[in-house]
Amino acid sequence: MTEPQEPEHRTGGPSATGPVEEAGRGDLIELDQSASSAAYAPVPARRADGGRAGRFWSARRIPAAVLALVVLGGSGLLLYDVAAVRADRPAMRWRRSLADELARRPLESAWLLGVAAVAVLIGLWLLVLAVTPGLRALLPMRRDRPGVRAALDRSAAALVLRDRAVEVSGVQSVRVRMGRGRAVVHAVSHFRELDDVRADLDTVLGTGIRELGLARPPSLSVHVRRPAKKG
Incomplete structure (x- = not known):
């Protein structure tokens, strides 16, 4: 892979706390923005009526x-x-x-x-x-109904976020690494200002994470750069 001609764009606007938005069945999630890395850190939603959404244990x-x-x-x-x-x-x-x-x-x-x-x-x-519970690849989802437990595979969650990110204007390619506590997104933008692309990605991906319905929404870190010049 060739080295990029321009460094990654990681600076954001001033620190702020985003608006509290609805996340299903009346649950509320706040998104905190860090000015140093433009990373959102969603606060876990309040427990629904279904009970505590703990991690799945491996039978080993x-x-x-x-x-x-x-x-x-x-x-x-x-x-x-x-x-x-x-x-x-x-x-x-x-x-x-x-x-x-x-x-x-x-x-x-x-x-x-x-x-x-x-x-x-x-x-x-x-x-x-x-x-230890194991099954690190499974992300527990909110329990909205008693007796029902669900989980989302990390690779599937990364694919959903990648599909959301490629729809943003100016995004040429996206690579998403989904962890248990953070989603790291590396995007390549071939036109538009990097600040504008990153802001749109923050909004779209923040919404995408909320709509995944995870019990512990991961924080979000977005990195945008220009494509490497050929020759």
Whole structure:
């Protein structure tokens, strides 16, 4: 990709708070404008009658299945060996070897410290999976009706905003990166003043974000530049 001849246009007008607008079923959202980056930071709407719109939790079936199989296999093997010893049979070779190694090696042995570190890392990973919801690609939507939960994929939300942005006069191309807390829009304008294009994009995309119906509307950051000159 060729380097642009003009820097990104990120300056905006004076700081202001936009008008409070309707966002479905009487919910109100305020848009705060930052003069330094022309980024809007929507304030989350009040909770509707449907209840709290929390994030969706991932089932994490693969980690759970792997962990269950490992625990089942290890506990079954150990139980079989203990039962064999109780029946006056010798313990398995792996258990005798492990006991001999643990008896001979000191606690500061690199082998023991490495195994302990791996066990700690696996345990921390499992704890993180247990206490975090996952499914970061899904953006929860407002709950307007009890018992109904919905979410919007981040790529779909980015596509909706991109389609809105390309309809603005003077916009040649648009790239939208939709995160959980911010929507970053990079636009290329081949005519009109950059200030005017950015102001129109702020208005159109701000409206588009409100109409997505998200429980936590992301902030908006718009960057407009000229296309790279050929040759």
